[in-house]
Amino acid sequence: MTQEQLAEKINVSTSLIAKFETSRLIPKSDTARHLDTVFDSGDMFQESAAEARASSRDSVWFTPWLEYEQHATMVRSFQPTLVPGLLQTEEYARAILRDAGTRVPDLDETVASRIARAGVLHRDEQPCRLFAVVDESVLRRPVGGPKIMSEQLHAIVQACALPNVSVTVVPASAGAYPGLNGPLAVATVDGRNVAFLDDPLDGRVVEDPDRVTALDEVWESVREYALPGRPSLELIMEAAESWS
Structure with missing residues (x-):
């Protein structure tokens, strides 16, 4: 066959x-x-x-979410602890997989696969629009050391120069807010939304329309706590310089 x-x-x-x-x-x-x-x-x-x-659940490349992400016209994500996968540099991704005790069959292959995901943002036809919200702690956590953090945050600033990429930051002064329970993402694929939830035990795709709508509302609530675009970018640049 x-x-x-x-x-x-x-x-x-x-x-x-x-x-x-x-x-x-x-x-x-x-x-x-x-x-x-x-x-x-x-x-x-x-x-x-x-x-x-x-x-292989720790390797997002091998989850069902990948298929949706690679065909998405829009992804909205929230990360309270780490840089979103679509924006990670090679060395930042390597540090996460190595230092967090993640078990993967082949570290180099897993890192390469994770970095390749960003290709959706650079498609010739209809590149995916990314609206990412991160907690300020993401900018301050020394993943891999100062050099890796500086390069990673400068890479985010570069990515924000793309017309289809937006990264905003929830400042530390926000205190407690919706979404701190864990990361989430909502992708628009073929006109419908699907979501992805990740936690220490499992990562899962959510397709039920009612649950996806509820998660979409959580993301919108989180975004309301984030700084506007320019102040967020200035905060990212300030954090990048602090690691230099």
Whole structure:
């Protein structure tokens, strides 16, 4: 069976079939179920996909969220602790994966995959619009040391020069506010919204419309606590200089 024939049978693109075959992407649960049906393989694909997801859940590249993110026309994210993945530099990402005790099969490959995600912001046709909100502590946390932090924050300033990228900061003076329970992201794909929640035990895609709407409202609430664009950029630049 060719890739094209299989793609038609399970209603996905041939590029996704290629990614499944080379282990660059783990099939979502319903896709794995369709594969088991096509190949009459019992639960083999479903069990293999579940095991792969469990062993690599710390690598966002291998979660179902990736498929949505790569096809999104807009992503709205909030990060209370770390720089959003779409904006991370190579050395910052490496420091997170290395120093936070994240278990990955191949550190270099995982870092490269994470950095490649930013390609959605630079697409020739309809680049993804990113509206990121971060807590001020993200700018102050010494991930990897002063040099890495300085380079990372300057990279954010550069990214903000793109017409489709906006980063705003919730200042420390805001105190407690909605969203401090953890990071979240909402992506617009084919005219509908899906969300992603991450926590120490699991990362999960949220597709239920009511729950996505609720998370969208949380993101909007968080954004209200953030400084406007220019003051946020000035705060990021000040923090970058403080690491130099």
